[in-house]
Ligand code: NGQ
């Protein structure tokens with residue numbers, strides 16, 4: 272490994288740059304874990320296929336431990352709303368220790384799958400009865416600690432959650448631990464911002480238009496805490512939400528938001544599933560990111576995002592694993608495309624021009640949108656960015672005889688066993704030869720916590 276004044280050099284057979292593969296590329300990583308302009312530091316060859324790690328723009332970490340526990344039919348018609356009841360019951364048993372153990376395990380799994388950053392949309396703020404913890408930010412700090420243990424970059428998005436529906440009804444008993452008034456929420460943001468650094472950004476999240484009354488939305492966005500950083504919101508995921516918004520606010524959710532807030536490139540609209548053509552083009556023009564979570568949206572029966580119209584309008588998108596029914600950027604991108612194929616009965620939908628590759632189009636788009644949603648210098652292997660990269664296993668039979676034209680399509684569409692061999696995050700190896708540096712300890716603690724939760728249930 273080359274080393275000059277704390278600089279380390281790395282080579283790659285093919286390196287994914289913003290506009291495509293570059294052969295025989297060199298990277299220089301400084302002591303702080305950022306990329307420098309090529310300084311001619313010779314060093315270790317990483318492998319044949321080196322890509323920027325994928326940002327994961329939407330996560331509720333605690334939900335990983337209930338993955339698969341809501342797939343048995345209930346007494347009536349199951350829906351998003353019955354799933355939510357199961358999720359609320361599960362959430363009630365999660366305190367700071369449980370959250371840290373579950374999140375650390377999840378983040379190890381993310382790194383091994385090729386995510387090197389995660390946006391945590393965090394609303395389990397208080398004790399289950401709604402009383403703040405002795406340290407009010409204890410649950411947020413559990414996530415910060417988990418990310419540090421795993422070695423993943425974190426954008427922490429504490430969530431403002433105030434009402435139980437568009438009609439302004441108070442929080443239900445099980446939602447009480449999510450709640451803040453605007454000043455309590457801003458205090459939490461300010462406390463957490465003191466922990467910000469190279470691997471931690473703190474942004475704003477509004478749970479949804481259902482959960483944040485109009486006046487509160489206006490006042491939180493007017494505070495100095497909202498002057499910079501990403502702003503995320505769940506929106507237009509379910510038809511019921513569109514109907515309630517139309518009935519009570521006289522507009523569809525995305526239309527309403529675009530009319531009532533200065534939505535720009537700082538914003539990430541999570542799901543944005545149900546859009547008219549007009550909303551899709553307005554959203555695309557705003558520069559906001561559509562935060563798509565295809566495996567969760569499929570699992571919850573949400574519907575399909577209008578991908579072709581949105582891409583044709585120049586829209587920005589990224590992907591998230593949300594409920595973590597699946598933890599894999601490959602699977603999110605694959606299902607984003609497959610949903611469109613199933614609905615349209617055509618092929619190669621995300622590739623909008625002859626000759627374009629679907630996987631390259633989607634990987635490039637999700638890097639760009641994910642980076643924008645994260646508020647961190649991630650998603651590209653260029654000067655000033657974090658050294659967050661993944662190395663594919665060129666020995667995998669699936670990649671035999673693949674070249675720069677075909678590698679990503681095989682990786683995204685055909686990989687069933689993971690093909691991510693090594694992962695560097697912030698200039699440090701977190702995964703080498705398919706193993707995370709602390710995976711045994713983190714998995715053992717996770718197992719003990721989940722077994723305890725199951726015994727209590
Ligand atoms: C959440 N998850 O906040 O965890 C939501 C469900 C809700 C997704 N929408 C709860 N996928 O939207 O009220």
Ligand code: ZN
Pocket residue numbers: 329331392505541593
């Ligand atoms: Zn969500």
